[in-house]
Amino acid sequence: MAEMVLEKQERKETLLESISGMALMLVVGLFVLTFVAQNFEIPSPSMVPTLLIGDHVLVDHATFAPPTKWMPLVPYQTIRHGDVVVFLKPTLEGMILVKRAIGLPGDRIHLRHGILYRNGVAQKEPQISVPDESDPIHTYEPFRDDFPNGPADPRMTATWANEWQSHVVNGDLVVPDDMILGLGDNRVGSLDSRFWGFIPREAVLGRPLFVYWSFMTPEDQEQKTSASERVAFFTQVVVHFFDQTRWKRTFHRIV
Template identity: 25%
Template sequence: MKRRSSLVRELIELVILALLIFFAVRLVVQVYHVEGVSMQPGLQNDEYVLVYKMAYIFSASPQRGDVVVFHYPLDTSQDFIKRVIGLPGDTIRTDNTHIWVNGTELNEPYITGPTNPLAKIWKVPPGSYFVLGDNRLQSDDSRYWGFVPKDYIVGKAVAIYWPVSAWELINTYQSVYAQIKK
């Protein structure tokens, strides 16, 4: 009888430990399913990425080039994935094929093609970010609906994990943004 109660106790402890690990991981990491083509060529439709939810919680803020998952500002029940182009206080200017951040033209090797629907200038407000899809021709992004408040950002996409054949860390192309003055 004593042996049986010991086994039951150990099983209960194992289940509790498994649940604690599960919830701890869910606090830190989220899975995001890429739907659509707005982030091609880097992210493909039906890929799964790991999102580091703690990336911006304590002190760090999103940086230009980070690929982030966020609640869509026009319908917060939907999550989108895009690349951060503009930080709070930045001035973003576009013509039909170019983008400038604070007067510096971006040379973006990760986009499918340099397409913008119109020439426009945006000033990113405090606490918000300007995000664009890498497939500019087929991306619903800040050019159309405005800025993403920091509170809407779920986390930083760090790796493609499924399908296994596509596994890789997500490149933030920091060299593209290194020349931009604040």
């Protein structure tokens, strides 16, 4: 009796199935980038030493988002003192910044020669920079280092210059409801809430989790916007990827 050999035929994917698969991957990718996590590059030294220029960080969108019943497994949490937050700058549409939340609603805040006092208690912040008279760039500045008791600063936005004194009570800046006071860790080199005001809670996009890649980047690279300058920097990255990548910062956790 002759044996019958059954050959398994490969089923070829149709064009419609290929398109559907790619569309699903695109939708999932966009969902992750929009609602779960997104990558950002640090362009300024305002958060040194916590974050360096050229750090590429993964930002968690979900943790600080308002809780929802349809996603009960997400570990939602409220913003706490000392959390590093990513947010939309309230005075410039579309600009994304990162600062440390040092004041929450009801907190009474003031700086004394660069030292943060919250509700009358000096805070231990080993990561911050303070005025240094031996450094000509970081010498004492009354407004910046004794905020909010120093004289107004010309770098303040017009809106904040007219508003900030209305929030000062007995020498302390009182944080209003649904607002956050955010300062950079590079306290002597950061244009932060002292210069443009409070961060609306609704403007917070998330928190940076870790550095996934860090490349030695010039401090003025953010201002180099021409096509030739961008091509030049891209070439530098390609040529010096191995020797100018900060390998020790790979997967560095941000706290």
